[in-house]
Amino acid sequence: MVGGRPRTRPTACDRRLGRGGGDGAQTPAGTPPSPTTRLGDRTGADAPAEGTVRLPDAPHLLRVEGAAVVIVRFDGTATLTDAGGAPTISFPERRRVTVAVADRADRPETVTVPRTPEGVATALSAMPAGHLTATADRSLPEMRAQPPRVEFGEEVSVPDSVVARRPDPSVVLELPPSLDYLVPAASLAHYLGAEVRVADDEDASPTLRTASLEHEFDSNPGYQTGVACLLRRTFLLDCLVRGAGPNCRGVAETALLDEVDLDAESLYRADPGDRLDAYLDVPFEEISGRLPDWHLSMYVSATYDQVRSLPHLLQNVPNVFLPEAKPLGTDERLSRSLDDFYRADAAADDSADDHAREAEASRAETGDVPEVTPVKPVLGAGRVHGWLADGVPIDVFKSTHRASNTGLATPRTRSRCRWSPSSTTSGWWTSTTTPPRYTSRGRPASTST
Structure with missing residues (x-):
């Protein structure tokens, strides 16, 4: 200490x-x-x-x-x-x-870093440049703009505009020099506005520091859960504290602050590091069960290619886990396939069905039939789950870096509708649409918007 x-x-x-x-x-x-x-x-x-x-x-x-x-x-x-x-x-x-x-949704600047753990740490340290406030209002979606994009090159290049908007960090995350630790830390580092550093020793313990506190995480795999728990604690307590601010965007559960002896008036404008100190000093577990479940968890491969996808995710404050999956058993695979079949829209357009059958017959004749092996992801906390990794997962939606980047490559002719992965209207998150649900056969199921 x-x-x-x-x-x-x-x-x-x-x-x-x-x-x-x-x-x-x-x-x-x-x-x-x-x-x-x-x-x-x-x-x-x-x-x-x-x-x-x-x-x-x-x-x-x-x-x-x-x-x-x-x-x-x-x-x-x-x-x-x-x-x-x-x-x-x-x-x-x-x-x-x-x-x-x-529009705050203008195309973000690009941060260029070497393809090394140190380069990734530099990129993660630049992500908080998208924050519009250091107060507890950071928990509001409109107070988190698009972080800078990440590309890889020989040298570090951070635009002056990013440096100018990056608030002075009051939290430091020191992690082992491995993407297995850097990738899961992305969302926590972004939300806290933390500076991310790489330790010299590969066996070093992942550690979070403020000016008056040092918090040591377990090593993997427990590290990922510890990071997710700290993100939830910080974000949800910010949601409670923000009611003391001029925006008056509090939530019904604000009264829970009295049970853990937190003063919203003094914490609202406190430095993020000071708020974190206070949040870690109270028995959060006493009120945790009366607060919402986490809204989104993303499962991201610890590769440099997927590091480029992180800025597209962070605005929604997801948990970030390393992907882990188990093979789907024969019985479960058959059961899910039958469920998907009976859930299919019986009123689908006949011509579309005919076209699909013709395409399937053509692939069967030529032997060009792709082999699809569904897997069952090991899921962490979250109401919605997304997969940014190899494989065909069930019970989650799958995305790719190319899909994330499409919106930035397309000229904008109208206001962008940004998805925030929650349908709640209680003031915790704001939602404009819901993500596509994927069946075990890998095609989108019908959704309402």
Whole structure:
């Protein structure tokens, strides 16, 4: 254990608003040195009256970052305040103002790293650049934008825009130099905004550190379960704490905080590392059974190719497990095939059925019939399960890196409908559609949206 609480560091937003004792250059009046003033919920910094900024007589471009990006262009003096997370701009007289709204779902930047464990750790450390806040509101889906994409190259290349948006980490994950540890840590590291480091010793214990705490995980396979449990604890307690914020997006179970002696008012804007310290210091197991089951678990092969798929998953805060499956027994395979047959839509289009039968007959004549061997995945906690690995699994949906990347390669002509894997409307998650259910024969079953 490391003694003492960390000193609160002024954030980039603090320095832009003239608060705190940071190193950022400021004029005596607290005016940001840049003609572009940024104000938003990315850092979740408190904004008392002393956060007022008086802008000088000059051209200004104001960028407000939230669920969407609002850009305001004007000339002349103005007063900018951030009262409790509600940015307000006022003018001494009438004037011309230009307002634009940008989609937060723009194509993300690309981080390039070597094809090594150290390179993957660097890429995972850049993923939190997609967060729009450091407060407990991070548990809201609109506060998590698309993380940077990952590609492999000879040298590390992280865009300046990613570096600028990456909040100072208050949590460090030090892991053995193996993808078997780095891949399962991806979602936890992303949500906590952690810096991921690779230990020198292959036998080193996977360890999480804050300024005042050190938490050691078991080695694999128990490591994956430990990471998933910590992610659930942190995320769900953030969901309870966020009701103390200005967005007032709490949940019915908020009263459970009193049972474990957590103060939402003090924790809401606390540093993520401080919130984690507090969450690990309470008996979460006493209230865990009254909180929702986890929404999504993904089973991802520990390969460099699948590391490129991780940014497409992290926005939904899934558990990430290494894939493990058992062969499907003959009796169970026959039973599931019969179930699928009787569940099939009897009203399917006749011409489509005829086409399928002709194609099957053609493959039989030529001998070009692919062999499909279903497997039964070993599943962790989760209401929905996804498979990013080889094999034909049952009871889960299967995806590929190519499918994940399709949306980014296609020009966007309309607003994107982002799937969040839960149909609940209680305030824990927001859902726009449901994922396809796959039968044991590997084709999508009918779904409603």
